[in-house]
Amino acid sequence: MALSAARRLSSSSAAAAPPPKLSSLFAPRRNPKPRPPPPDSIDEPPPRKPRPRPRPLWEEAATLLRRLHEGRYLPGPDLSSVPHACSPDVVKAAAERFGHDHQVVAKWLSGSDLKKVALFGCPSVERRTVFASKRLRAFFNIQEEKICSSCKLRSSCKFVNQEVPRHNKVILSDTMRIITLFVLGAFPQELQVTAELKASVCKLLKDTINLSS
DSSP, X not given: OHHHHHHHHHHHHHHHSOOOOGGGGSOOOOOOOOOOOOXXXXXXXXXXXXXXXXXXXXXXXXXXXXXXXXXXXXXXXXXXXXXXXXXXXXXXXXXXXXXXXXXXXGGGSOHHHHHHHHHHOOSOOSHHHHHHHHHHHHHTTOOHHHHHTTXXXXXXXXXXXXXXXXXXXXXXXXXXXXXXXXXXXXXXXXXXXXXXXXXXXXXXXXXXXXXXX
16 A cells, blocks of 8 residues: 555656756757958948148248358258258248348348238248247238138137237348248148249348348
C-alpha cells in the first residue's frame, strides 16, 4: 500500500511539471555583425572653400623695398627684386619707422591725393591701421559715420564710427602704413581700388621717396 502511494505521488509530480518551452529546443541566435555601408553612402566631409588668391604686388613695391633697405629700415639682403618674399607686417612696420624719421616730408605731399586716400576708408581692420586711417580722415575733417556707413569691412571692425582727436598735421608714419598695404596688395578682397586711387597712392609714395633722399 505504501508502495502504491509512492507511485501515485511520483506520477502526480511528473504530471505537475511544466512542459519545456519551444525556444529551449533551439540554440540561441547570435546577432549578425553589422555590414559596412557601401562606399557611396559613407558621409564625406564637406569640401573646403578655396582660399582667395593673394593680390598681386604693385610695381611700386620694389621701389619701396629698395628705399627701406637703403635706409636700413629693412635688415638683411635687398629683396626689392623679389618683393613677394617679404612679410607685409615687417615691411609695414619698417615703412612706419621711415615715416616717423621723415615727418618733415608730409607738408610737401599733395593734399588732394592724401584726401583721396582718406576718403577710401581703412585698408584693414587691424587696430593700428584703422586708427592711422582715422587720424588721416580727422585731419581733413571727414566724419567717421560717412566712411563707416558704406565700408565693406564694417561687420568685422571693432571701431565703427569711433572718432579720434584731430592733429594739425598729416602724420607721415600713418600715411606710410596705409599706402604700404596698398602697394603690397595686403588688403582684403572685398575692397576694390580704383585707378584714380591707385594713381594717388603711387604719387604719394614716389614723392615721399624723392623728398626724403
